[in-house]
Amino acid sequence: MEAGKKLGGRYKIVRHIGSGGMANVYLGHDLILDRPVAIKVLRFDFRDNKDALRRFQREALSATQLIHPNIVGVYDVDEEDGLQYIVMEFIDGTxxxxxxxxxxxxxxxxxxxxxxxxxxxxxxxxxxxxxxxxxxxxxxxxxxxxxxxxxxxxxxxxxxxxxxxxxxxxxxxxxxxxxxxxxxxxxxxxxxxxxxxxxxxxxxxxxxxxxxxxxxxxxxxxxxxxxxxxxxxxxxxxxxxxxxxxxxxxxxxxxxxxxxxxxxxxxxxxxxxxxxxxxxxxxVSLLQETKVLTPLSVEVVAKEDISKTIVSPPPIAETEPVQEYESGRETVVGQKKRKKWAFVLLFLLLIGLIASFFLFFYNNQDADALTVPDVSNMDQASALRALEDAGLVLGDVSEEYSDEIAADLVIETSPKIGASVKTGDEVDLVISLGEELFTLLDYEGKEYESVLDELRKEGFTIERTHEFSSEVAEGNIISQSIEPGAQVKPSETTLSFLVSDGNESYTMRDLSGYTRKSVEDYASQYGLALTVTEAHSDAIAEGLVISQSLAGGSAFVAGDALNVVISIGPEKPQVVTFSRTITIPYLAAAASDSASEGNNGQDKETTSASSASNKPNHIVIYMQDEDHAMGDVFREFDISADEVVTLNFRILEGGSASYRIERDGEVISEASGLTQ
Structure with a gap:
């Protein structure tokens, strides 16, 4: 059957997965319920076999009655274009x-x-x-x-x-x-x-x-x-x-x-x-010894049961007598045989007379002797009539439970049935109350094995099914088929228990590459206790899983703790701030050597010195750190006297800073590789 074919307009063939003695099995897809199914199709060489067709259909339908967690479920049975097929539960395994x-x-x-x-x-x-x-x-x-x-x-x-x-x-x-x-x-x-x-x-x-x-x-x-x-x-x-x-x-x-x-x-x-x-x-059949039965002779049988068994003599043959000679005397064998059987008949007659005499004597001696009639399994009224008919009187009547005798019927008598009594003696009866009822307890949460031993001793038939449970410990009872407090007859009662297999275990996925949202969805689906932390990573992109506490491929159960670390990207270095205080010296200009001859020498000299002392120095500062580049002017100003300046640097941890100070175009101070 080709992939893609539809059966019943509902089941789409996906692929062939196996063959058996009578059928081929395919993986299919239920288009209505959107689930995988296994489809078993009767083989072509059985299509014309009416018995096979009829029994395939009949037995397939009977299989739908078997609802059990350990039996593959049968969903559907049908026929299309002469093909008989069964739709079953698909098991993902081997x-x-x-x-x-x-x-x-x-x-x-x-x-x-x-x-x-x-x-x-x-x-x-x-x-x-x-x-x-x-x-x-x-x-x-x-x-x-x-x-x-x-x-x-x-x-x-x-x-x-x-x-x-x-x-x-x-x-x-x-x-x-x-x-x-x-x-x-x-x-x-x-x-x-x-x-x-x-x-x-x-x-x-x-x-x-x-x-x-x-x-x-x-x-x-x-x-x-x-x-x-x-x-x-x-x-x-x-x-x-x-x-x-x-x-x-x-x-x-x-x-x-x-x-x-x-x-x-x-x-x-x-x-x-x-x-x-x-x-x-x-x-047991090998332990039993073979018994060889020895056949009994006629004489032994006669001796053991002479009062009940009569051995008839065989007919006398009418043949010519055989002559024998003993001590010169002729004896006829036929005559001897007739005398022998006459003796046997006489002996039996004598035994019968003796038995009759003793029976007559015994009956006369115990004319009033009776035996207790068999009234077992009779109701009380019938037993009373039987006793009265036998010439006996009903005595005490008691009751007791019995697993073998139905309620209201006689269990036993006192004296016992068949015992010798006299006319007018009393006979006590024990009447059955039936099987004693057992009051069921609440077995939920109890250990199945101990409950099983207890109830089997009482005569119950016990059935057991399994189910995973996160609330009931493994091996303990989840539920029972008959409510606690019910009174039942153990021998007639089948009690079913649903027993916990403990927490259902699952196989952990490798969460590498999962986002935080995907991890949260996965943990919620399987009931995991999720804890998420964040960490820097140079290798894992921001927002993806770096590591997980439950390794991929390991087993876990609902309720287990799962710790996941999510990347927040590469770690950024810290910014370090520090400062340097620097004194910039003022440099006065030199006095002019060209003085005019015609002027007063003293006046000219005084004027030049005053002019030189008042000329300012032009200062330019360059600085390199996280916020500045050495090629850009950080600060520019004039000074007329020594000036103290403070340079504040910001660098990344592990980095360094530099500065350069120029006075009137000349570098007067510089430093590099500065750290905190």
Whole structure:
């Protein structure tokens, strides 16, 4: 089937993802509900097989009744252009076979967690009278959270009923085939339990117990060879866990677990310390010795039951008598035989007369002797009539609870039924109140294992389902199917518990390149306690994640703390301010040497000196720092006397400043590399 094809105007084929014995499986997209689905389409070579078509449809519809968290949900069943198809839940993961190939053998603790989910799902199917018939790791899906989903319920039934054999399919399934199926007998729920035992073996060892070059050779091993000991290969596995495998895969169905619940209960406790020293499991059918019955002779039978058994003599043959000679005397054998049987008849007659005499004597001696009639399971009125008819009188009537006798019926009498009594004696009756009612408690929040042990002792049938919970500790009960305070009969009641698997774990993403808003959305989606801090970074752009406390790829649960550092760009250096105080000396101009001869010498000299002392110096200051450049004039002024100036510098941390002072065009002071 090509990608892009639509089935029912609703399901769009995306790609082919697998094939089975009867069907091909495609990844599809539900265009109405906008979700991925798995679409199983009956193969073309079965389109003309009416039995296959009818059973495919019937079994597919019955599979929709199996609503369980560990069973792949069936959404729709339909037909288009002669194609029968089933729309199912899509599981983003792999099958258990590939999981084992990739991971290798699985630890006992994880194996029990996986098998508990598988057993819970198969138990529901068996209660709905559906036998899987093709349990194998290829039909068990597992996602990245180790959640199990079983598929192909019902389809396996259709495959077996139409007697369709596919070489590849048989070769894949024969490793999990029960001995009775290998012999050609009909599969039962215990055939599924056998297959579950093989799956348990494969999880713990990484390989199947029986293998061979052909399907036939493997099938023969299932009913001819004993199950290999897993402890011989892996001695670290406790005997109690191996016993679960041995009991589930017993050759005779009567030696296996009666139900999946029984196997689940045994598996739940197999790692308990008190069970680690358990003896190896031995099937009951192998422990029973064969008894040889010795035939009894006619004489023994006659002696043991002479009053009830009469041995008729055989007819006397009318033949010529045989003559014998003994001490010269002739004896006729026929005459001897007739005398022998006459003696036997006489002996029996004598025994009968003696028995009649003793019976007559006993009856006369105990003419008033009676026996208590069997009034068990009668109501009180009927029991009273029976006692009166027997010549007895009703005595005391008491009541007590009984798990075996229905309410208002007789449990027992005193004297006991069949006891010897006399006419007119009293007989006491014990009347059943029925099964004692049990008042259910509130088990929410309590440890499931302790509640399970308590209620099983009372006779309840217990079912268990799983769910992640952030509020209830792992292994404790989230809810119960029957309200607390209800009074029920344990033997007739199935009580279901929803048990917490603890916080659901997720895989942390690598948040590199995420913005603050993206991080906040992610933390909100998974319930993380987010803390955001900021830091400078030369490598990460401003506003993006620098680092995270939970590494990408690590596991986390809702409520875990997540610390994220966001970049605020490269760090800017600090500005440093400092100052320098500098004294600029005044330089007076030199006196003029050209004095006029005609003037008064004293006056000319005085005038020149006064003029020179009053001429100002022109000062220009240049400065370089964070705010100024050396090529620009910082300050320019005139002085007529020494001048003190203060230069204030602003530089970046690690930088330096410079200045230069010119007086009348001549550099009189300069400095560079100035720091605080």
């Amino acid at each position: 099958d258990l076979k590939k999981y084992i190939d990739l991971q290798g053998r699985v630890s006992p603790e994880k194996t029990i967690h996986i098998m508990h989910q598988v057993l819970s799902a198969v138990a529901l199917a068996h209660k709905n009278r559906i036998i899987h018939r093709d349990i194998k790791p290829q039909n068990i899906l597992i996602d990245n959270q180790d959640r199990i989903k079983i598929t192909d319920f019902g389809i396996a039934v259709a495959l077996s009923e139409t007697s369709i054999t596919q070489t590849n399919t048989l070769l894949g399934s024969v490793h999990y085939l029960s001995p009775e199926q290998a012999r050609g007998s009909m599969a039962t729920s215990k055939s599924d339990i056998y297959a579950l035992g093989v799956v348990l073996y494969e999880l713990l060892s990484g390989s199947v117990p029986f293998d061979g070059e052909s399907a036939v050779s493997v099938a023969l091993k299932h009913f001819q060879e004993p199950m290999p000991s897993i402890r011989a290969i892996h001695p670290e596995i406790p005997q109690s866990l191996e016993n679960v495998i041995l009991k589930a895969t017993a050759k005779e169905p009567t030696d296996r677990y009666a139900t999946c619940e029984d196997m689940m209960a045994d598996l739940d406790t197999c790692l308990n310390p008190e069970r680690l020293g358990e003896a190896p499991f031995a099937p």
